[in-house]
Amino acid sequence: MYDCIIIGGGPAGVSSAINLKLLGKSFLWFSSAPKKVERAELIKNYPAFPSITGKELNEAFQKHIESLGIEMREEVVTGVYETDGHFTLLVQDKQYTAKTVILCLGVETSKPIDGEEEFLGRGVSYCATCDGFLYKGKKIAVLCTDKKFEHEAEFLCGIAEKAYVIPLYKGYEIKSPNAQIILKKPISVSGDMRLRKVNFKDESFEIDGMFILRGSVSPSTLVHGLKIEDGHIFVNRDCSTNIAGVFAAGDCTGRPYQYAKAVGEGNIAVHSVVEYLNNITR
Amino acid sequence: MYDCIIIGGGPAGVSSAINLKLLGKSFLWFSSAPKKVERAELIKNYPAFPSITGKELNEAFQKHIESLGIEMREEVVTGVYETDGHFTLLVQDKQYTAKTVILCLGVETSKPIDGEEEFLGRGVSYCATCDGFLYKGKKIAVLCTDKKFEHEAEFLCGIAEKAYVIPLYKGYEIKSPNAQIILKKPISVSGDMRLRKVNFKDESFEIDGMFILRGSVSPSTLVHGLKIEDGHIFVNRDCSTNIAGVFAAGDCTGRPYQYAKAVGEGNIAVHSVVEYLNNITR
Secondary structure, three states, rough: OOOEEEOOOHHHHHHHHHHHHHOOOOEEEEOOOOOOOHHOEOOEEEEEEEEEHHHHHHHHHHHHHHOOOOOOOOOOOEEEEEEOOEEEEEEEEEEEEEEEEEEEOOOOOOOOOOOOOOOOOEEEEEOOHHHHHHOOEEEEEEEEOOOHHHHHHHHHHHHHOOEEEEEOOOOOOOOOOOOOEEEOOEEEEEEOEEEEEEEEEHHHHEEEEEEEOOOOOOOHHOOOOOOOOOOOOOOOOOOOOOOOEEOOOHHEEEEEEEEOHHHHHHOOOOOOOOHHHHOOOO | EEEEEEEEOHHHHHHHHHHHHHHOEEEEEEEEEEOOOOOOOEEEEEOOOOOOOOOHHHHHHHHHHOOOOOOOOOEEEEEEEEEEOEEEEEEEEEEEEEEEEEEEEOOOOOOEEEOOOOEEEOEEEHHHHHHHHHHHOOOOEEEEHHHHHHHHHHHHHHHOOOEEEEEEEOOOOOOOOOOEOOOOOOOOEEOOOOEEEEEEOEEEEOOOOEEEEEEOOHHHHHOOOOOOEEEEEOOOOOOEEEOOOOEOOHHHOOOOOHHHHHHHHHHHHHHHHHHHHHHHOO
Protein backbone atom coordinates (compact mmCIF):
# COMPACT_ATOMS: atom_id res chain seq x y z
CA MET A 1 0.00 0.00 0.00
CA TYR A 2 1.27 3.44 -0.95
CA ASP A 3 1.39 6.37 1.44
CA CYS A 4 -0.32 8.54 -1.13
CA ILE A 5 -1.66 8.66 -4.67
CA ILE A 6 -1.73 11.96 -6.54
CA ILE A 7 -4.30 12.43 -9.27
CA GLY A 8 -3.49 15.22 -11.70
CA GLY A 9 -0.36 16.46 -13.43
CA GLY A 10 -0.73 20.25 -13.31
CA PRO A 11 1.30 22.58 -11.06
CA ALA A 12 -0.47 21.38 -7.89
CA GLY A 13 0.36 17.78 -8.77
CA VAL A 14 3.96 18.73 -9.57
CA SER A 15 4.35 20.47 -6.22
CA SER A 16 2.72 17.54 -4.39
CA ALA A 17 5.00 15.01 -6.09
CA ILE A 18 8.16 17.02 -5.34
CA ASN A 19 7.27 17.35 -1.67
CA LEU A 20 6.19 13.73 -1.19
CA LYS A 21 9.46 12.60 -2.75
CA LEU A 22 11.59 14.94 -0.65
CA LEU A 23 9.75 13.83 2.48
CA GLY A 24 10.45 10.18 1.68
CA LYS A 25 6.88 9.01 1.19
CA SER A 26 5.87 6.20 -1.18
CA PHE A 27 3.45 7.37 -3.82
CA LEU A 28 2.03 6.96 -7.30
CA TRP A 29 1.17 9.84 -9.56
CA PHE A 30 -1.42 9.67 -12.31
CA SER A 31 -2.27 12.24 -14.89
CA SER A 32 -4.14 12.01 -18.12
CA ALA A 33 -5.53 15.42 -18.88
CA PRO A 34 -3.61 17.58 -21.34
CA LYS A 35 -1.15 19.93 -19.65
CA LYS A 36 -2.87 23.29 -19.57
CA VAL A 37 0.34 24.92 -18.31
CA GLU A 38 1.80 24.41 -21.77
CA ARG A 39 -0.93 26.50 -23.30
CA ALA A 40 -0.36 29.60 -21.14
CA GLU A 41 1.08 32.25 -23.38
CA LEU A 42 3.11 34.27 -20.91
CA ILE A 43 3.26 34.02 -17.13
CA LYS A 44 4.48 37.07 -15.26
CA ASN A 45 3.46 36.33 -11.69
CA TYR A 46 5.23 33.11 -10.86
CA PRO A 47 7.71 34.62 -8.38
CA ALA A 48 11.36 34.34 -9.44
CA PHE A 49 10.47 34.24 -13.16
CA PRO A 50 9.81 37.78 -14.38
CA SER A 51 8.37 36.48 -17.63
CA ILE A 52 8.11 32.89 -18.78
CA THR A 53 6.01 31.05 -21.35
CA GLY A 54 3.79 28.22 -20.23
CA LYS A 55 5.89 25.86 -22.30
CA GLU A 56 9.11 26.98 -20.58
CA LEU A 57 7.59 26.77 -17.10
CA ASN A 58 6.30 23.30 -17.84
CA GLU A 59 9.77 22.27 -19.02
CA ALA A 60 11.25 23.64 -15.80
CA PHE A 61 8.67 21.64 -13.82
CA GLN A 62 9.56 18.50 -15.81
CA LYS A 63 13.28 18.99 -15.17
CA HIS A 64 12.60 19.39 -11.47
CA ILE A 65 10.59 16.17 -11.44
CA GLU A 66 13.20 14.28 -13.45
CA SER A 67 15.99 15.49 -11.18
CA LEU A 68 14.21 13.73 -8.33
CA GLY A 69 13.54 10.58 -10.34
CA ILE A 70 9.78 10.96 -10.08
CA GLU A 71 7.60 9.14 -12.59
CA MET A 72 4.20 10.37 -13.73
CA ARG A 73 1.91 7.77 -15.24
CA GLU A 74 -0.32 8.88 -18.06
CA GLU A 75 -3.35 6.87 -17.10
CA VAL A 76 -6.90 7.79 -16.20
CA VAL A 77 -8.10 7.17 -12.67
CA THR A 78 -11.76 6.30 -12.97
CA GLY A 79 -12.74 5.72 -9.38
CA VAL A 80 -11.60 6.23 -5.78
CA TYR A 81 -13.21 3.99 -3.18
CA GLU A 82 -12.75 4.04 0.56
CA THR A 83 -12.44 0.66 2.25
CA ASP A 84 -11.26 -0.10 5.78
CA GLY A 85 -9.63 3.29 6.25
CA HIS A 86 -7.67 3.28 3.03
CA PHE A 87 -8.40 4.01 -0.60
CA THR A 88 -8.63 1.79 -3.65
CA LEU A 89 -8.11 3.50 -6.98
CA LEU A 90 -9.28 2.08 -10.26
CA VAL A 91 -6.86 2.87 -13.04
CA GLN A 92 -7.94 1.27 -16.31
CA ASP A 93 -8.13 -2.43 -15.44
CA LYS A 94 -5.72 -2.18 -12.49
CA GLN A 95 -6.23 -1.35 -8.85
CA TYR A 96 -3.94 0.44 -6.43
CA THR A 97 -4.31 1.09 -2.73
CA ALA A 98 -3.09 4.07 -0.74
CA LYS A 99 -3.52 5.55 2.71
CA THR A 100 -4.19 9.02 1.32
CA VAL A 101 -5.17 10.70 -1.93
CA ILE A 102 -4.37 14.18 -3.22
CA LEU A 103 -6.78 15.42 -5.87
CA CYS A 104 -5.19 17.92 -8.25
CA LEU A 105 -7.91 17.70 -10.84
CA GLY A 106 -7.78 21.20 -12.23
CA VAL A 107 -10.88 22.91 -13.41
CA GLU A 108 -13.33 20.80 -15.26
CA THR A 109 -13.66 22.04 -18.77
CA SER A 110 -16.14 19.39 -19.84
CA LYS A 111 -19.36 19.11 -17.93
CA PRO A 112 -20.78 15.64 -17.44
CA ILE A 113 -23.61 14.73 -19.77
CA ASP A 114 -27.09 14.76 -18.30
CA GLY A 115 -27.68 11.34 -16.77
CA GLU A 116 -24.00 10.37 -16.83
CA GLU A 117 -23.56 10.21 -13.07
CA GLU A 118 -26.97 8.61 -12.58
CA PHE A 119 -26.17 5.68 -14.86
CA LEU A 120 -22.54 5.24 -13.87
CA GLY A 121 -22.08 1.52 -13.20
CA ARG A 122 -25.50 0.84 -14.76
CA GLY A 123 -24.48 1.21 -18.37
CA VAL A 124 -22.11 4.17 -18.25
CA SER A 125 -18.42 3.30 -17.98
CA TYR A 126 -15.18 5.25 -18.15
CA CYS A 127 -12.98 2.23 -18.72
CA ALA A 128 -12.83 0.27 -21.96
CA THR A 129 -10.49 -2.43 -20.68
CA CYS A 130 -12.42 -2.90 -17.41
CA ASP A 131 -15.95 -3.16 -18.72
CA GLY A 132 -15.62 -3.71 -22.47
CA PHE A 133 -16.16 -7.46 -22.27
CA LEU A 134 -19.60 -6.87 -20.71
CA TYR A 135 -20.81 -5.60 -24.05
CA LYS A 136 -19.77 -8.44 -26.34
CA GLY A 137 -22.24 -8.56 -29.21
CA LYS A 138 -24.21 -5.61 -27.85
CA LYS A 139 -24.94 -2.06 -28.91
CA ILE A 140 -22.86 0.68 -27.36
CA ALA A 141 -22.03 4.34 -27.72
CA VAL A 142 -18.45 5.52 -27.37
CA LEU A 143 -17.84 9.16 -26.58
CA CYS A 144 -14.23 9.89 -27.46
CA THR A 145 -12.88 13.27 -26.34
CA ASP A 146 -9.32 13.00 -27.60
CA LYS A 147 -7.35 11.27 -30.32
CA LYS A 148 -5.29 9.45 -27.71
CA PHE A 149 -8.34 7.39 -26.71
CA GLU A 150 -8.90 6.09 -30.25
CA HIS A 151 -7.24 2.74 -29.58
CA GLU A 152 -9.71 2.21 -26.72
CA ALA A 153 -12.58 3.15 -29.01
CA GLU A 154 -11.32 0.68 -31.64
CA PHE A 155 -11.00 -2.00 -28.95
CA LEU A 156 -14.64 -1.42 -27.95
CA CYS A 157 -15.81 -1.48 -31.57
CA GLY A 158 -14.13 -4.85 -31.92
CA ILE A 159 -16.16 -6.26 -29.01
CA ALA A 160 -19.56 -4.70 -29.63
CA GLU A 161 -21.94 -5.68 -32.39
CA LYS A 162 -22.48 -2.03 -33.15
CA ALA A 163 -20.85 1.10 -31.79
CA TYR A 164 -22.05 4.65 -32.20
CA VAL A 165 -18.73 6.43 -31.99
CA ILE A 166 -18.91 10.11 -31.11
CA PRO A 167 -15.55 11.85 -31.60
CA LEU A 168 -15.48 15.33 -30.03
CA TYR A 169 -12.36 16.46 -31.91
CA LYS A 170 -11.23 16.91 -35.47
CA GLY A 171 -9.20 14.44 -37.50
CA TYR A 172 -10.56 11.22 -36.01
CA GLU A 173 -9.34 7.97 -37.58
CA ILE A 174 -11.73 5.34 -36.28
CA LYS A 175 -12.35 2.81 -39.03
CA SER A 176 -13.92 -0.26 -37.46
CA PRO A 177 -16.66 -1.84 -39.62
CA ASN A 178 -18.89 -1.91 -36.50
CA ALA A 179 -18.53 1.83 -35.94
CA GLN A 180 -21.09 4.37 -36.98
CA ILE A 181 -19.57 7.81 -36.57
CA ILE A 182 -21.87 10.48 -35.12
CA LEU A 183 -20.63 14.03 -35.57
CA LYS A 184 -22.62 15.84 -32.91
CA LYS A 185 -22.63 16.14 -29.14
CA PRO A 186 -25.02 14.04 -27.10
CA ILE A 187 -27.21 16.03 -24.71
CA SER A 188 -28.15 13.22 -22.35
CA VAL A 189 -28.32 9.53 -21.61
CA SER A 190 -31.48 7.92 -20.29
CA GLY A 191 -32.97 4.59 -19.29
CA ASP A 192 -34.81 2.82 -16.50
CA MET A 193 -32.89 0.63 -14.06
CA ARG A 194 -30.20 0.48 -16.71
CA LEU A 195 -29.03 2.77 -19.45
CA ARG A 196 -31.13 2.46 -22.62
CA LYS A 197 -30.54 5.46 -24.82
CA VAL A 198 -28.12 8.15 -25.86
CA ASN A 199 -29.97 11.29 -26.88
CA PHE A 200 -29.06 14.00 -29.32
CA LYS A 201 -30.97 17.17 -30.01
CA ASP A 202 -32.79 15.64 -32.96
CA GLU A 203 -32.56 11.86 -32.48
CA SER A 204 -31.85 9.07 -30.04
CA PHE A 205 -30.13 5.70 -30.33
CA GLU A 206 -30.92 2.61 -28.35
CA ILE A 207 -27.85 1.28 -26.60
CA ASP A 208 -26.88 -1.23 -23.92
CA GLY A 209 -23.93 0.73 -22.66
CA MET A 210 -21.98 3.91 -23.13
CA PHE A 211 -18.26 4.44 -22.76
CA ILE A 212 -17.11 7.95 -22.02
CA LEU A 213 -13.42 8.25 -22.79
CA ARG A 214 -12.14 11.51 -21.44
CA GLY A 215 -9.00 12.56 -19.59
CA SER A 216 -10.67 13.25 -16.31
CA VAL A 217 -13.71 12.35 -14.36
CA SER A 218 -15.57 15.02 -12.39
CA PRO A 219 -14.49 15.14 -8.73
CA SER A 220 -17.82 14.07 -7.28
CA THR A 221 -18.04 11.15 -9.72
CA LEU A 222 -14.47 10.16 -8.97
CA VAL A 223 -14.80 10.22 -5.18
CA HIS A 224 -18.18 9.31 -3.79
CA GLY A 225 -19.39 11.67 -1.07
CA LEU A 226 -16.85 14.39 -1.79
CA LYS A 227 -18.20 17.78 -0.74
CA ILE A 228 -18.45 20.28 -3.57
CA GLU A 229 -19.03 23.96 -2.85
CA ASP A 230 -19.73 26.54 -5.55
CA GLY A 231 -18.53 24.12 -8.20
CA HIS A 232 -15.19 23.36 -6.53
CA ILE A 233 -13.93 20.74 -4.09
CA PHE A 234 -14.49 22.05 -0.57
CA VAL A 235 -11.21 22.19 1.34
CA ASN A 236 -10.12 23.48 4.71
CA ARG A 237 -7.08 25.71 5.19
CA ASP A 238 -4.87 22.61 5.36
CA CYS A 239 -6.22 21.34 2.01
CA SER A 240 -8.15 18.51 3.68
CA THR A 241 -11.55 17.70 2.16
CA ASN A 242 -14.64 16.45 3.98
CA ILE A 243 -13.29 12.90 3.66
CA ALA A 244 -10.48 12.00 6.07
CA GLY A 245 -7.38 11.07 4.08
CA VAL A 246 -8.49 12.85 0.90
CA PHE A 247 -6.82 16.19 0.19
CA ALA A 248 -7.14 18.56 -2.76
CA ALA A 249 -4.95 21.28 -4.27
CA GLY A 250 -4.89 23.68 -7.18
CA ASP A 251 -7.63 24.98 -9.44
CA CYS A 252 -10.05 22.24 -8.36
CA THR A 253 -10.31 23.86 -4.91
CA GLY A 254 -11.37 27.23 -6.30
CA ARG A 255 -10.15 30.57 -7.54
CA PRO A 256 -7.77 32.20 -8.16
CA TYR A 257 -6.72 29.82 -10.94
CA GLN A 258 -3.04 30.64 -10.61
CA TYR A 259 0.23 28.70 -10.75
CA ALA A 260 1.55 30.16 -7.50
CA LYS A 261 -1.63 29.25 -5.66
CA ALA A 262 -1.56 25.73 -7.12
CA VAL A 263 2.04 24.98 -6.13
CA GLY A 264 1.39 26.49 -2.70
CA GLU A 265 -1.56 24.21 -2.13
CA GLY A 266 0.34 21.16 -3.39
CA ASN A 267 2.92 21.94 -0.73
CA ILE A 268 0.31 22.42 1.98
CA ALA A 269 -1.54 19.23 0.98
CA VAL A 270 1.61 17.12 1.31
CA HIS A 271 2.40 18.53 4.73
CA SER A 272 -1.14 17.67 5.77
CA VAL A 273 -0.77 14.17 4.31
CA VAL A 274 2.39 13.65 6.37
CA GLU A 275 0.64 14.80 9.53
CA TYR A 276 -2.31 12.51 8.72
CA LEU A 277 0.01 9.54 8.16
CA ASN A 278 1.76 10.24 11.47
CA ASN A 279 -1.59 10.26 13.25
CA ILE A 280 -2.95 7.02 11.78
CA THR A 281 0.22 5.08 12.52
CA ARG A 282 0.56 6.38 16.06
CA MET B 1 -5.05 57.00 -0.65
CA TYR B 2 -3.43 53.78 -1.84
CA ASP B 3 -5.36 50.70 -2.89
CA CYS B 4 -3.17 48.57 -0.68
CA ILE B 5 -0.20 48.58 1.65
CA ILE B 6 1.90 45.44 2.01
CA ILE B 7 3.80 44.92 5.25
CA GLY B 8 6.63 42.42 4.98
CA GLY B 9 9.31 41.64 2.43
CA GLY B 10 9.49 37.84 2.44
CA PRO B 11 8.17 35.57 -0.34
CA ALA B 12 4.52 36.33 0.49
CA GLY B 13 5.24 40.06 0.24
CA VAL B 14 7.12 39.55 -3.02
CA SER B 15 4.22 37.61 -4.53
CA SER B 16 1.72 40.21 -3.29
CA ALA B 17 3.73 43.09 -4.76
CA ILE B 18 4.14 41.36 -8.14
CA ASN B 19 0.43 40.66 -8.41
CA LEU B 20 -0.71 44.11 -7.25
CA LYS B 21 1.59 45.69 -9.81
CA LEU B 22 0.45 43.43 -12.65
CA LEU B 23 -3.16 44.11 -11.75
CA GLY B 24 -2.57 47.86 -11.89
CA LYS B 25 -3.26 48.69 -8.25
CA SER B 26 -1.58 51.54 -6.37
CA PHE B 27 0.34 50.34 -3.35
CA LEU B 28 3.21 50.85 -0.94
CA TRP B 29 5.40 48.08 0.33
CA PHE B 30 7.26 48.18 3.63
CA SER B 31 9.72 45.74 5.02
CA SER B 32 12.24 46.02 7.79
CA ALA B 33 12.91 42.55 9.07
CA PRO B 34 16.03 40.81 7.78
CA LYS B 35 15.36 38.60 4.77
CA LYS B 36 15.14 35.08 6.10
CA VAL B 37 15.04 33.71 2.55
CA GLU B 38 18.70 34.61 2.22
CA ARG B 39 19.60 32.38 5.11
CA ALA B 40 18.02 29.23 3.68
CA GLU B 41 20.82 26.90 2.77
CA LEU B 42 19.26 24.92 -0.05
CA ILE B 43 15.68 24.89 -1.28
CA LYS B 44 14.57 21.86 -3.23
CA ASN B 45 10.82 22.20 -3.27
CA TYR B 46 10.19 25.52 -4.96
CA PRO B 47 8.71 24.08 -8.16
CA ALA B 48 10.74 24.82 -11.31
CA PHE B 49 14.02 25.13 -9.34
CA PRO B 50 15.34 21.63 -8.62
CA SER B 51 17.90 23.02 -6.19
CA ILE B 52 18.55 26.65 -5.34
CA THR B 53 20.19 28.45 -2.43
CA GLY B 54 18.19 30.95 -0.43
CA LYS B 55 20.53 33.65 -1.64
CA GLU B 56 19.92 32.74 -5.29
CA LEU B 57 16.16 32.53 -4.87
CA ASN B 58 16.14 35.90 -3.15
CA GLU B 59 18.16 37.36 -6.01
CA ALA B 60 15.67 35.91 -8.49
CA PHE B 61 12.84 37.49 -6.48
CA GLN B 62 14.66 40.84 -6.49
CA LYS B 63 15.18 40.68 -10.26
CA HIS B 64 11.50 39.94 -10.74
CA ILE B 65 10.57 42.93 -8.58
CA GLU B 66 13.04 45.23 -10.33
CA SER B 67 11.80 44.13 -13.76
CA LEU B 68 8.40 45.49 -12.76
CA GLY B 69 9.80 48.70 -11.29
CA ILE B 70 8.51 47.90 -7.81
CA GLU B 71 10.08 49.68 -4.84
CA MET B 72 10.30 48.19 -1.35
CA ARG B 73 10.80 50.64 1.49
CA GLU B 74 12.96 49.50 4.37
CA GLU B 75 10.97 51.12 7.13
CA VAL B 76 9.17 49.75 10.18
CA VAL B 77 5.38 49.99 10.29
CA THR B 78 4.52 50.48 13.94
CA GLY B 79 0.75 50.69 13.82
CA VAL B 80 -2.28 50.03 11.62
CA TYR B 81 -5.46 51.89 12.56
CA GLU B 82 -8.88 51.59 10.99
CA THR B 83 -10.73 54.86 10.47
CA ASP B 84 -13.81 55.47 8.34
CA GLY B 85 -13.46 52.26 6.39
CA HIS B 86 -9.82 52.71 5.49
CA PHE B 87 -6.51 52.19 7.20
CA THR B 88 -3.90 54.58 8.50
CA LEU B 89 -0.40 53.20 8.88
CA LEU B 90 2.23 54.74 11.09
CA VAL B 91 5.68 54.40 9.58
CA GLN B 92 8.28 56.11 11.72
CA ASP B 93 7.01 59.73 11.93
CA LYS B 94 4.94 59.51 8.74
CA GLN B 95 1.41 58.34 8.04
CA TYR B 96 -0.03 56.64 4.98
CA THR B 97 -3.60 55.67 4.18
CA ALA B 98 -4.82 52.69 2.21
CA LYS B 99 -8.06 50.92 1.46
CA THR B 100 -6.59 47.50 2.24
CA VAL B 101 -3.61 45.98 4.01
CA ILE B 102 -1.79 42.70 3.36
CA LEU B 103 0.15 41.43 6.36
CA CYS B 104 3.15 39.29 5.35
CA LEU B 105 4.80 39.43 8.74
CA GLY B 106 6.51 36.08 8.74
CA VAL B 107 6.89 34.14 11.94
CA GLU B 108 7.71 36.13 14.99
CA THR B 109 11.05 35.12 16.31
CA SER B 110 11.01 37.52 19.23
CA LYS B 111 8.18 37.27 21.68
CA PRO B 112 6.87 40.51 23.17
CA ILE B 113 8.06 41.28 26.68
CA ASP B 114 5.55 40.71 29.48
CA GLY B 115 3.53 43.90 29.81
CA GLU B 116 4.66 45.29 26.45
CA GLU B 117 1.25 45.21 24.82
CA GLU B 118 -0.50 46.34 28.01
CA PHE B 119 1.57 49.53 28.26
CA LEU B 120 1.74 50.31 24.55
CA GLY B 121 0.82 54.00 24.23
CA ARG B 122 1.13 54.40 28.00
CA GLY B 123 4.89 54.43 28.16
CA VAL B 124 5.88 51.76 25.65
CA SER B 125 6.67 53.05 22.16
CA TYR B 126 8.11 51.52 19.01
CA CYS B 127 8.98 54.79 17.35
CA ALA B 128 11.86 57.04 18.45
CA THR B 129 11.08 59.86 16.05
CA CYS B 130 7.35 59.83 16.84
CA ASP B 131 7.42 59.76 20.62
CA GLY B 132 10.97 60.67 21.60
CA PHE B 133 10.17 64.32 22.37
CA LEU B 134 7.68 63.20 25.06
CA TYR B 135 10.62 62.06 27.18
CA LYS B 136 12.75 65.16 27.16
CA GLY B 137 14.66 65.24 30.45
CA LYS B 138 13.09 61.99 31.62
CA LYS B 139 14.27 58.47 32.35
CA ILE B 140 13.79 55.88 29.65
CA ALA B 141 14.82 52.37 28.68
CA VAL B 142 15.75 51.60 25.08
CA LEU B 143 15.64 48.01 23.94
CA CYS B 144 17.70 47.79 20.78
CA THR B 145 17.46 44.51 18.83
CA ASP B 146 19.73 45.28 15.93
CA LYS B 147 22.73 47.43 15.10
CA LYS B 148 20.70 49.26 12.46
CA PHE B 149 18.57 50.87 15.17
CA GLU B 150 21.57 52.39 16.98
CA HIS B 151 21.06 55.85 15.48
CA GLU B 152 17.54 55.85 16.92
CA ALA B 153 18.90 54.77 20.30
CA GLU B 154 21.49 57.58 20.17
CA PHE B 155 18.75 60.04 19.23
CA LEU B 156 16.72 58.98 22.27
CA CYS B 157 19.74 59.17 24.59
CA GLY B 158 20.20 62.76 23.39
CA ILE B 159 16.66 63.67 24.46
CA ALA B 160 16.35 61.78 27.75
CA GLU B 161 18.08 62.69 30.97
CA LYS B 162 19.04 59.09 31.42
CA ALA B 163 18.65 56.06 29.18
CA TYR B 164 19.05 52.42 30.13
CA VAL B 165 20.12 51.03 26.78
CA ILE B 166 19.66 47.31 26.35
CA PRO B 167 21.39 46.02 23.19
CA LEU B 168 20.34 42.46 22.34
CA TYR B 169 23.23 41.85 19.94
CA LYS B 170 26.99 41.82 19.99
CA GLY B 171 29.27 44.67 18.95
CA TYR B 172 27.05 47.58 19.99
CA GLU B 173 28.54 51.07 19.65
CA ILE B 174 26.26 53.30 21.68
CA LYS B 175 28.35 55.93 23.39
CA SER B 176 26.00 58.66 24.60
CA PRO B 177 26.98 60.09 28.03
CA ASN B 178 23.34 59.65 29.12
CA ALA B 179 23.37 55.96 28.29
CA GLN B 180 23.82 53.21 30.83
CA ILE B 181 24.33 49.95 28.96
CA ILE B 182 22.52 46.94 30.42
CA LEU B 183 23.76 43.62 29.13
CA LYS B 184 20.83 41.37 29.95
CA LYS B 185 17.32 40.74 28.70
CA PRO B 186 14.39 42.39 30.45
CA ILE B 187 11.71 39.98 31.59
CA SER B 188 8.85 42.44 31.92
CA VAL B 189 7.67 46.02 32.15
CA SER B 190 5.23 47.13 34.82
CA GLY B 191 3.44 50.18 36.21
CA ASP B 192 0.03 51.49 37.17
CA MET B 193 -1.89 53.70 34.75
CA ARG B 194 1.42 54.35 33.08
CA LEU B 195 4.63 52.45 32.70
CA ARG B 196 6.90 52.78 35.73
CA LYS B 197 9.52 50.04 35.65
CA VAL B 198 11.57 47.74 33.47
CA ASN B 199 12.30 44.51 35.29
CA PHE B 200 15.19 42.11 34.99
CA LYS B 201 15.60 38.83 36.76
CA ASP B 202 17.63 40.36 39.57
CA GLU B 203 16.82 44.08 39.53
CA SER B 204 14.42 46.75 38.29
CA PHE B 205 14.86 50.30 37.03
CA GLU B 206 12.38 53.13 37.41
CA ILE B 207 11.57 54.63 34.04
CA ASP B 208 9.07 57.03 32.47
CA GLY B 209 9.05 55.31 29.12
CA MET B 210 10.48 52.44 27.16
CA PHE B 211 11.35 52.30 23.48
CA ILE B 212 11.44 48.92 21.86
CA LEU B 213 13.37 49.11 18.61
CA ARG B 214 12.88 45.95 16.66
CA GLY B 215 12.28 45.13 13.01
CA SER B 216 8.74 44.00 13.43
CA VAL B 217 5.86 44.40 15.76
CA SER B 218 3.72 41.41 16.71
CA PRO B 219 0.58 41.11 14.56
CA SER B 220 -1.90 41.71 17.36
CA THR B 221 0.04 44.76 18.55
CA LEU B 222 0.31 46.07 15.01
CA VAL B 223 -3.38 45.69 14.17
CA HIS B 224 -5.77 46.15 17.05
CA GLY B 225 -8.48 43.48 17.20
CA LEU B 226 -6.76 41.10 14.79
CA LYS B 227 -7.80 37.53 15.49
CA ILE B 228 -4.92 35.24 16.39
CA GLU B 229 -5.41 31.47 16.44
CA ASP B 230 -2.77 29.05 17.73
CA GLY B 231 -0.16 31.78 17.54
CA HIS B 232 -0.85 32.73 13.93
CA ILE B 233 -3.07 35.27 12.21
CA PHE B 234 -6.44 33.67 11.59
CA VAL B 235 -7.29 33.72 7.88
CA ASN B 236 -10.05 32.30 5.76
CA ARG B 237 -9.39 30.37 2.55
CA ASP B 238 -9.24 33.66 0.63
CA CYS B 239 -6.57 35.03 3.02
CA SER B 240 -9.01 37.50 4.57
CA THR B 241 -8.63 38.06 8.32
CA ASN B 242 -11.39 38.84 10.81
CA ILE B 243 -11.06 42.54 9.89
CA ALA B 244 -12.63 43.55 6.57
CA GLY B 245 -9.93 44.95 4.30
CA VAL B 246 -7.06 43.29 6.16
CA PHE B 247 -5.55 40.21 4.53
CA ALA B 248 -2.58 38.05 5.53
CA ALA B 249 -0.24 35.71 3.70
CA GLY B 250 2.80 33.55 4.30
CA ASP B 251 4.29 32.15 7.49
CA CYS B 252 2.28 34.53 9.68
CA THR B 253 -0.91 32.62 8.76
CA GLY B 254 0.45 29.29 9.94
CA ARG B 255 2.32 26.19 8.89
CA PRO B 256 3.77 24.86 6.68
CA TYR B 257 6.48 27.55 6.69
CA GLN B 258 7.31 27.10 3.03
CA TYR B 259 8.18 29.37 0.12
CA ALA B 260 5.63 27.81 -2.23
CA LYS B 261 2.86 28.25 0.33
CA ALA B 262 3.91 31.86 0.96
CA VAL B 263 3.94 32.91 -2.70
CA GLY B 264 0.65 31.08 -3.23
CA GLU B 265 -0.99 32.99 -0.40
CA GLY B 266 0.44 36.30 -1.60
CA ASN B 267 -1.24 35.59 -4.91
CA ILE B 268 -4.54 34.64 -3.26
CA ALA B 269 -4.45 37.70 -0.97
CA VAL B 270 -4.07 40.08 -3.91
CA HIS B 271 -6.95 38.49 -5.80
CA SER B 272 -9.06 38.91 -2.66
CA VAL B 273 -7.91 42.54 -2.30
CA VAL B 274 -9.01 43.23 -5.88
CA GLU B 275 -12.40 41.67 -5.25
CA TYR B 276 -12.74 43.69 -2.03
CA LEU B 277 -11.82 46.92 -3.84
CA ASN B 278 -14.39 46.15 -6.54
CA ASN B 279 -17.05 45.66 -3.89
CA ILE B 280 -16.38 48.84 -1.91
CA THR B 281 -16.36 51.04 -5.01
CA ARG B 282 -19.50 49.50 -6.47
